Structures are given as C-alpha cells and as structure tokens.
Amino acid sequence: MIDTNVNLFRWPYRRVVGDDPETLATRLRARGVTQAWACSYEALLCHDMAGVNLRLAKACSQVGAGFFLPFGCVNPKLPAWQEDLRRCHEVHRMAGIRLFPNCHGYTLAEPESLELISEASRRNLIVQIALSMEDARTQQNVIQPADPSPLADLLARNPRMQIMFLNYGAWTDDDASEAIARIRKAENAYFEIAMNEGVGGLARLMAATSPSRVVFGSHAPFFYFESALLKVREAGLPADQAMALLSGNAQSLLRSR
Amino acid sequence: MSLNRRAVLKSLAAGVIAAGARIDAEQSASAANAHHSFRIWDIHSHLGGLPGNTPEERMEVLIRDMDRLGIERLILSQGFDEYIEHATPEQVRIENDRVLRAVKRFPDRAYASLYINPEHVEASLQEFDRCVRDGPMICVGEIETDLRCNAPQLDPIVERAVSMNVPILQHTWLNSEGNGPGESTPYDIVELAKRHPKAQLICGHTGGNWELGIRIIRDSKNVYAEIAGSDPTSGFVEMAVRELGAERVIYGSDVGGRCFASQVAKVLGADIPDEAKELILGGNARRLLEPVLRAKGMA
Numbered sequence: 283m284i285d286t287n288v289n290l291f292r293w294p295y296r297r298v299v300g301d302d303p304e305t306l307a308t309r310l311r312a313r314g315v316t317q318a319w320a321c322s323y324e325a326l327l328c329h330d331m332a333g334v335n336l337r338l339a340k341a342c343s344q345v346g347a348g349f350f351l352p353f354g355c356v357n358p359k360l361p362a363w364q365e366d367l368r369r370c371h372e373v374h375r376m377a378g379i380r381l382f383p384n385c386h387g388y389t390l391a392e393p394e395s396l397e398l399i400s401e402a403s404r405r406n407l408i409v410q411i412a413l414s415m416e417d418a419r420t421q422q423n424v425i426q427p428a429d430p431s432p433l434a435d436l437l438a439r440n441p442r443m444q445i446m447f448l449n450y451g452a453w454t455d456d457d458a459s460e461a462i463a464r465i466r467k468a469e470n471a472y473f474e475i476a477m478n479e480g481v482g483g484l485a486r487l488m489a490a491t492s493p494s495r496v497v498f499g500s501h502a503p504f505f506y507f508e509s510a511l512l513k514v515r516e517a518g519l520p521a522d523q524a525m526a527l528l529s530g531n532a533q534s535l536l537r538s539r
Numbered sequence: 540m541s542l543n544r545r546a547v548l549k550s551l552a553a554g555v556i557a558a559g560a561r562i563d564a565e566q567s568a569s570a571a572n573a574h575h576s577f578r579i580w581d582i583h584s585h586l587g588g589l590p591g592n593t594p595e596e597r598m599e600v601l602i603r604d605m606d607r608l609g610i611e612r613l614i615l616s617q618g619f620d621e622y623i624e625h626a627t628p629e630q631v632r633i634e635n636d637r638v639l640r641a642v643k644r645f646p647d648r649a650y651a652s653l654y655i656n657p658e659h660v661e662a663s664l665q666e667f668d669r670c671v672r673d674g675p676m677i678c679v680g681e682i683e684t685d686l687r688c689n690a691p692q693l694d695p696i697v698e699r700a701v702s703m704n705v706p707i708l709q710h711t712w713l714n715s716e717g718n719g720p721g722e723s724t725p726y727d728i729v730e731l732a733k734r735h736p737k738a739q740l741i742c743g744h745t746g747g748n749w750e751l752g753i754r755i756i757r758d759s760k761n762v763y764a765e766i767a768g769s770d771p772t773s774g775f776v777e778m779a780v781r782e783l784g785a786e787r788v789i790y791g792s793d794v795g796g797r798c799f800a801s802q803v804a805k806v807l808g809a810d811i812p813d814e815a816k817e818l819i820l821g822g823n824a825r826r827l828l829e830p831v832l833r834a835k836g837m838a
Contacts, residue, residue: 296774506771508804
C-alpha cells in the first residue's frame with residue numbers, strides 16, 4: 283500500500299501521535315503501508331524552505347530504509363524559489379514536490395504558481411497540491427481551501443504534466459464549475475482521498491474522475507490513518523480497483539516520470 | 540512494491556485488524572477471530588445525502604455500509620430533506636414519519652430518534668408524545684434548529700425527556716467562520732445542563748472545534764462529548780478521554796453527510812485502551828438508552 287499524503291514532524295497547532303518520523307513509519311507499516319510520500323509540516327510556516335527540505339530529505343534517508351519518499355515544498359511567493367526547486371530535483375533527487383497554496387497565501391491563478399508548476403513539470407517532477415490542510419471551520423486562523431480551477435487549462439495544454447490534488451472534498455459537488463469538470467476528466471490529474479467524504483463518497487469520486495487516477499492518501503499524522511483505510515473498506519471496491527487505489531495508480535505515476 | 544490481489548486483501552485486513560474493526564468472512568475468516576471486535580452503535584445518523592427516493596431505499600444504503608464496517612446499530616434522526624429553516628410542525632412530523640418508516644424496515648439495525656423544532660413548544664411536546672411516549676422512538680435529536688438550545692423554550696421539552704429517561708442529542712458548533720443564526724454552541728448546552736441536572740445531554744460534534752468544546756463541557760457531568768461530523772483529526776478522542784473520561788465520550792458519524800469510515804476511525808485509530816473504545820463505540824450509548832429501551836420492552 284502506498285500512502286501518497288503524509289507529512290513529517292510537528293503539526294503547528296497540536297502534538298499528534300506519529301509526529302516523529304520513527305513512530306510514524308512504525309505505525310504506518312503496522313497498518314500495511316509499504317511506502318509513504320512525505321512532505322514536512324515545517325513547510326507550512328517556515329520561510330527557509332531550503333532548510334525544511336534538507337531536514338526532510340535527511341529524515342527520509344535515515345528513517346525507515348527508504349520507506350518515506352520525500353516530496354519537498356516550494357513556495358512561489360518566496361524570493362528565489364527557483365533554487366528550492368532546483369535543489370529538490372538535482373540535490374535531493376526527489377520524485378516530486380508538494381505545494382500548500384492556501385497556507386502560503388497564493389492562488390493557483392497567479393503567474394508564479396503557473397510558472398512553478400510548469401517548471402517542475404519540465405523537470406519531470408510530480409506536483410502535489412494540498413488544496414487545504416484543515417476544515418476552515420475548525421482552524422485557529424481561517425484559511426479557505428485553494429481553488430484548483432485555474433489549472434484546468436494548464437493541464438489540458440501540458441499532457442506530460444502530472445498533478446496530484448490532496449485534501450479536497452468538493453470534487454463531486456453537484457454544482458461544480460466547468461473548469462472542475464475538465465480537471466476531473468484530465469488524464470494527467472490525480473485525486474487523493476483523505477478529505478473525500480459521505481456515504482458512497484469514494485465511488486462517486488471514482489465515477490466523476492477515473493478509477494485509474496484516484497490514489498490512497500491518509501493525511502497522517504494530522505488525520506487518523508484509519509480513516510482512509512476504512513474508506514476503502516466501506517467502499518466495497520472490486521479487488522482490481524482496490525489494488526489500483528492502494529498502490530497501482532501511484533506506482534504508475536512514479537513509473538511515468 | 541507491487542501488490543497482487545491476495546496482498547491487497549491482506550493489507551486491508553491487516554489495516555483493519557490494527558484498527559480494531561471487524562473483518563467479514565469473505566475476506567478473512569481466520570482474521571475475524573484474531574482481533575478485538577467491538578459492538579458499534581452510531582448515535583448520530585441521517586437519511587440525507589443518500590441515493591434513493593424513499594426512506595427504506597436510503598436505509599438500505601446505510602445498512603450496506605454498516606455491514607462493511609461492522610456497525611451493529613444506528614440511532615436515526617431527521618434530515619431526509621436538506622436543512623429546513625424554521626421548520627413547521629407539519630414539516631417536523633413528515634421528517635419523523637420518514638425516520639419511523641426507515642427504522643420499521645430494519646428494526647434490528649436501527650432505533651428512531653425524535654426531531655423537534657423548539658420554536659413550536661406545544662407542537663414539540665405533542666410530537667414527543669406521539670413518537671416517544673406512544674411510539675417507538677427512544678431518543679431526542681439531533682436537535683438542529685434556528686433556536687439556540689439555551690433558550691427557555693427548551694425547558695418543557697427537556698423535562699418531558701427526563702421524565703422518560705430519554706437522552707437528547709443537541710447539535711453544537713464553534714465555527715471559526717461564525718455560527719449560523721440560532722446555531723447552538725457547547726456553551727449553550729452547558730447552560731441547559733445546569734438548568735436540568737437530571738437530563739442526559741449529548742453535545743453533538745463537541746462543537747466541531749473539539750479542543751475548545753471538550754474544555755467547555757468538562758465540568759458539566761451530564762453532558763457527553765459526541766464525535767460525529769468533523770474531520771478525523773488526530774487527538775480528538777484521546778483528549779476527550781483524558782479530560783472527560785471514556786464514560787462521557789460517544790461515537791456518532793453524522794452520515795450521510797459523512798461516511799462511517801472517517802468517523803469510526805477517530806475511535807479505532809485513537810491511542811486509548813480497548814476498554815475505552817468499547818465504551819465509546821457503543822457501551823455508553825447502550826447504557827444511556829437502557830432505561831428507555833427497558834421501559835419500552837425493547838432492551
């Protein structure tokens with residue numbers, strides 16, 4: 283099982299079980315995870331992103347013998363973000379990067395956002411976009427989820443671009459815009475399930491997108507890992523779809539780079 | 540890294556075993572005997588947001604998913620239609636009738652809970668008598684209306700519930716973006732609890748912002764923290780057990796807006812003893828409902 287959505291170190295607002303890499307690796311492995319794509323909670327508030335990514339890469343190399351696959355963070359609103367991206371790719375040899383647009387206060391329509399995503403794709407990096415981190419209604423400082431709509435055209439124009447959306451529960455909304463509808467059907471857009479909700483929610487997400495582009499992710503340790511795992515069980519998927527969701531789709535994405 | 544079918548099923552089984560939920564016979568008969576199995580009662584469920592045109596059809600969907608996760612029983616309340624502002628007595632009655640129909644179809648899997656709008660006190664009392672005193676309903680709530688629950692209109696309704704040992708599930712929220720008009724908070728339920736020390740009040744969602752909600756209700760011993768309807772953020776159940784004791788924490792899901800998985804995971808994934816999980820997942824609900832169930836010959 284591949285968990286495409288974990289973060290290392292401490293959630294800024296609360297201590298949670300598994301906020302040290304060793305414990306997180308042990309707990310995820312005990313639950314059947316064989317690989318976890320990890321960014322760092324430090325990225326949410328730090329400006330020294332090079333330092334954040336260095337510590338992330340170091341932890342991933344030291345803990346779990348390759349269990350964690352590091353996804354560094356790049357913030358396009360920081361000066362010289364291009365160097366952070368270069369180091370993720372050339373120094374740390376990361377498979378991808380993770381963006382936190384709502385936490386970092388930018389939209390996906392801004393030129394810097396589009397430039398970053400395009401440049402990351404040119405480097406053949408997977409781009410994960412955490413559209414939110416927490417329900418706005420329970421946040422200490424309210425931050426609305428980022429709107430993925432501005433990426434509809436970009437995805438269509440760049441078929442080699444691979445974008446994975448994390449932490450978003452509105453993909454199947456009945457009143458989704460035309461842009462969201464196009465993203466759902468884009469062959470190079472992937473959808474992670476941590477914030478997918480509702481009875482039959484996973485089946486609806488697969489129907490609205492594609493069973494080959496929905497990937498398993500827990501948002502651990504901020505979320506209880508069991509939530510994502512039990513969603514797969516609650517969905518009652520055929521074995522081939524469960525396999526694809528739990529690992530196959532993420533593997534395919536990695537291989538396509 | 541590649542997985543075959545057997546490995547997938549094993550992973551799911553291993554993960555669910557680790558979580559403590561049930562495994563069905565098809566996937567792993569032997570595994571079913573290898574983990575702690577909980578009797579899960581869900582105190583907070585609705586028929587809203589589900590496929591199906593009738594209460595019975597929607598209930599079938601819930602039963603399907605309950606079976607997949609080993610959930611034994613639901614306490615079902617209003618919500619077939621989207622939220623009705625200032626619901627009239629007639630609208631309330633229609634909602635309750637839908638709940639009664641759904642429960643009648645699956646009497647071994649669900650109990651019915653009363654919907655009222657305290658803006659209409661006399662009608663609420665009549666509906667209580669129709670559905671609880673003279674009918675099969677065994678709980679009040681989820682009360683989610685346009686009148687905060689600290690309002691005096693609640694008093695006669697709570698007194699009626701106390702007279703029959705019926706617990707009350709009250710919606711509460713502490714929305715960082717601001718509550719809706721008339722939306723209750725944990726502060727409101729604490730006020731109500733002070734006026735009615737014999738009432739068993741279940742603080743729905745524990746205010747959503749549970750780090751605040753738990754603190755607010757901590758000293759009100761007749762208020763229970765209910766965990767439904769918020770994201771499965773780590774630490775919720777651990778803090779509730781630490782501050783309130785496991786006897787005051789109750790599992791609910793708030794389906795169909797939520798799935799069972801994300802909500803039951805809050806308990807199954809928590810770092811608490813199995814004995815505490817047993818209480819939260821069903822033991823506390825059964826203890827609270829036992830008097831009314833016994834009185835109705837339903838125990």
